[in-house]
Amino acid sequence: MKKLLVGIDGGGSNTKLVLTDSELNILEESVGGPSNFLKIGHETASINVYELVIPFIDKYKKADFYLVIGTAGAGRKNDAEEFEFNLRKCFNQNTKIKVVSDAEITLKGAFKNEDGxxxxxxxxxxxxxxxxxxxxxxxxxxxxxxxxxxxxxxxxxxxxxxxxxxxxxxxxxxxxxxxxxxxxxxxxxxxxxxxxxxxxxxxxxxxxxxxxxxxxxxxxxxxxxxxxxxxxxxxxxxxxxxxxxxxxxxxxxxxxxxxxxxxxxxxxxxxxxxxxxxxVNPKHPPEYGAVLIAKEISSENNEN
Amino acid sequence: MKKLLVGIDGGGSNTKLVLTDSELNILEESVGGPSNFLKIGHETASINVYELVIPFIDKYKKADFYLVIGTAGAGRKNDAEEFEFNLRKCFNQNTKIKVVSDAEITLKGAFKNEDGxxxxxxxxxxxxxxxxxxxxxxxxxxxxxxxxxxxxxxxxxxxxxxxxxxxxxxxxxxxxxxxxxxxxxxxxxxxxxxxxxxxxxxxxxxxxxxxxxxxxxxxxxxxxxxxxxxxxxxxxxxxxxxxxxxxxxxxxxxxxxxxxxxxxxxxxxxxxxxxxxxxVNPKHPPEYGAVLIAKEISSENNEN
Missing domain, CATH: 3.30.420.40 (ATPase, nucleotide binding domain)
Structure with missing residues (x-):
């Protein structure tokens, strides 16, 4: 099945999405409501992510989605796991979901795999x-x-x-x-x-x-x-x-x-x-950093 | 009619009362619930002051009461007037009420009329x-x-x-x-x-x-x-x-x-x-400072 990568920067004022194929070619970009759960709570944050992603899941029906969302507060493990659990309930099994900190996607976007x-x-x-x-x-x-x-x-x-x-x-x-x-x-x-x-x-x-x-x-x-x-x-x-x-x-x-x-x-x-x-200037924005992490996860899954 | 002076220190954790005759001889002392309206709101503050004072109004029936209450936040004129208005509704016309700042009663108690x-x-x-x-x-x-x-x-x-x-x-x-x-x-x-x-x-x-x-x-x-x-x-x-x-x-x-x-x-x-x-040490506690102000008010009323 075709693999699609979704990178999400879940901010306090809006949420940015970029969707690429498995070769990192950008197919879609979009912006939705805020999804920083520290600020607006888990429920609203989950709904805003769902509403942002679902049109593309509907559009690209026959695909496996690898979704990575970076947001503030997800540096604390318990909070990240709770948000991930809430999001999993919204999507079907063909959508793999990973919640990471805003720092992680920003660093990944800015430096790819280099230190910085x-x-x-x-x-x-x-x-x-x-x-x-x-x-x-x-x-x-x-x-x-x-x-x-x-x-x-x-x-x-x-x-x-x-x-x-x-x-x-x-x-x-x-x-x-x-x-x-x-x-x-x-x-x-x-x-x-x-x-x-x-x-x-x-x-x-x-x-x-x-x-x-x-x-x-x-x-x-x-x-x-x-x-x-x-x-x-x-x-x-x-x-x-x-x-x-x-x-x-x-x-x-x-x-x-x-x-x-x-x-x-x-x-x-x-x-x-x-x-x-x-x-230096960042190589890519945070949502693209999330896509890069999604790519790593999809590749690991291949190896298994 | 006999004049009685009531001084009240309206604090955030309790309210202290002292009651004297017009010659400043202490007749009663009492402590009640908090009456700092900034912290607990005007309504609760008014009720706590009322419940603290009313037993003495009942006890000394035939008297004019001069009640001075000092509390934080009453340094701002609007807030002091609102609290005074709320308190007046609780008592009858024989009770004169004045709300002043906690600073004013503390200074009056500490230094009487001297600077400090x-x-x-x-x-x-x-x-x-x-x-x-x-x-x-x-x-x-x-x-x-x-x-x-x-x-x-x-x-x-x-x-x-x-x-x-x-x-x-x-x-x-x-x-x-x-x-x-x-x-x-x-x-x-x-x-x-x-x-x-x-x-x-x-x-x-x-x-x-x-x-x-x-x-x-x-x-x-x-x-x-x-x-x-x-x-x-x-x-x-x-x-x-x-x-x-x-x-x-x-x-x-x-x-x-x-x-x-x-x-x-x-x-x-x-x-x-x-x-x-x-x-220096304060001459008197704040609630006694409030009584000293009550005494001044009762004397002014005499002159009119």
Whole structure:
């Protein structure tokens, strides 16, 4: 029977699918609703994956499907197995299903089978790397324990700084003006009400802090300097732990996907401190990384 | 008609009442359920206050009651007025009711009508002070914006430090051993699961950080040193803003009510840096501060 490979990047805002034949020729691409079960629960995540995949199962009737889905939270074995179990109930026996972490498909897409690392700085931050066979990580502890170098971390330090300006612990600076202009936060009470009563997106402050640092504001510069140093510490830990002589690194996530003052500062520091690091673009997107894993699984099945 | 004064300290875990005659002689004392409306809502808070007060209204039938309740959150005018409105519906016209902030009754109890400040470091932190007629504050922005010097702040820095130890950004130290011993946190995954899945009390880590600092652990010492410095910054801001030549200061809250290494370090720094600060004990507890305000209100009513 014909084999078809389905790679899925199950994100928090959408789910991307790519379908190829067994020679990795792309036949279909599609996008559906979110399928990060940590965010929306197992049931909705399963339904969204099912609705995304089923039209192609209907279309390519006489085929065995190898489906690999990568999603956040699947790094923890119990959670991954539960999601896999739920998904299996949706499909028939001709569909083989494997749930892996978002890190695994992203690394596979970015580097195929070569070693390398991905530094993600968006709302949160994490450093994933593949060294030999294993996938490992530095950071990624989330907002309560600390995700240094993330939009959340920069944003909360920005708010902490203007809080101190309101009550006289720090001098007023351009950062306060810029946050007041954009969010109308002009007093202690307004700051507290905004943050605690309106489910405020703290990471949205990061952009202002970065822009204000570029304008030369000393407090904002200090935050950006510290946060880029924290990201460097992630790299130091990786290089030291794995005793690396060289490292291919992909930068991604909301703060590092576009040019901005924060990314420029980080790149300058990496260039200066780590001549062994080579910044590269990913070879393929994460959903194609999932297809590559599906290909491996289908080949193993052949051998058995 | 006879006047009776009722002072109430409306806390998050209980509510304390003291009842005096118009000459401030204590006639009754009592404790009831919590009445911090921020924590338990206006309805439950009103009911708990009503149930605490009503036995005394029944007992002293022929009297005018002047009831003052101080509670957190009543520093914001709208919230205080809403709580006052809800309480008025419970009592008859012979009961005058005034809702004020917890800061106001605590300061009044501690210093009567003299100027002074209260530095609170428990789960959160804040510096309240009375200078001339007004009551003002430094800090108290809560965990999302930053409450430096609090148990939450120390605890989250402790967790951040051991997170970095797990993934090789920092060297293992006694702090990791002590947290593992007490909470069984011995890996990245265990740390994340504990903090995010079990509604973990982050402030409960503060005690370990303080004890480990006392044992000489360099990372813990660093945290305690920074957090005490942050509390000093609160005092600097107050002294600078109000141009104070001397300051009577009460230390209170979970971290400062008992002797411990954190309090000792803070006291040493205050003594060294601020010869104008005089650490004092409060004259009276907060509920008696509320009675003193009730007395002022009843006297004003006389004059009208």
């Amino acid at each position: 690392a991905i530094l993600i700085a968006g709302t949160g931050s994490i450093l994933y790397y593949k060294s030999g066979k294993g996938v490992n990580r530095v950071g990624g502890f989330g907002r309560l324990i600390g995700d240094e170098g993330s939009g959340y971390s920069i944003g909360s330090k920005g708010l902490n700084t203007i809080a101190k300006m309101f009550d006289g612990r720090l001098k007023h600076s351009q950062l306060l003006n810029n946050i007041t202009d954009k969010f109308g936060i002009d007093s202690q009470d307004k700051l507290i009400n905004t943050v605690y009563k309106e489910n405020f997106d703290i990471a949205s402050i990061a952009e202002i802090v970065i822009d204000t640092a570029e304008q030369g504001d000393i407090y904002s510069l200090n935050i950006i300097d510290n946060e880029t140093n924290e990201l460097l510490e992630h790299l130091v830990a990786l290089i030291r732990k794995e005793k690396l002589g060289k490292l291919n690194l992909v930068l991604t996530g909301g703060l590092l996907s576009n040019e901005n003052f924060f990314k420029t500062m980080l790149l300058n520091k990496i260039e200066k401190s780590f001549p062994i690091i080579n910044i | 400040a209260i530095l609170i470091a428990g789960t959160g932190s804040i510096l309240y002070y009375k200078s001339g007629k007004g009551v003002n504050r430094v800090g108290g922005f809560g965990r999302l914006i930053g409450d430096e010097g609090s148990g939450y702040s120390i605890g989250s820095k402790g967790l951040n430090t051991i997170a970095k130890m797990f993934d090789g950004r920092l060297k293992h130290s006694q702090l990791l051993n002590n947290i593992t011993d007490k909470f069984g946190i011995d890996s990245q995954d265990k740390l994340i699961n504990t903090v995010y899945k079990e509604n973990f009390d982050i402030a409960s880590i503060a005690e370990i950080v303080i004890d480990t600092a006392e044992q000489g652990d360099i990372y813990s010492l660093n945290i305690i040193d920074n957090e005490t410095n942050e509390l000093l910054e609160h005092l600097v801001a107050l002294i600078r803003k109000e141009k104070l030549g001397k300051l009577n200061l009460v230390l209170t809250g979970g971290l400062l009510s008992n002797e411990n290494f954190f309090k000792t370090m803070l006291l040493n720094k205050i003594e060294k840096s601020f010869p104008i600060i005089n650490i």
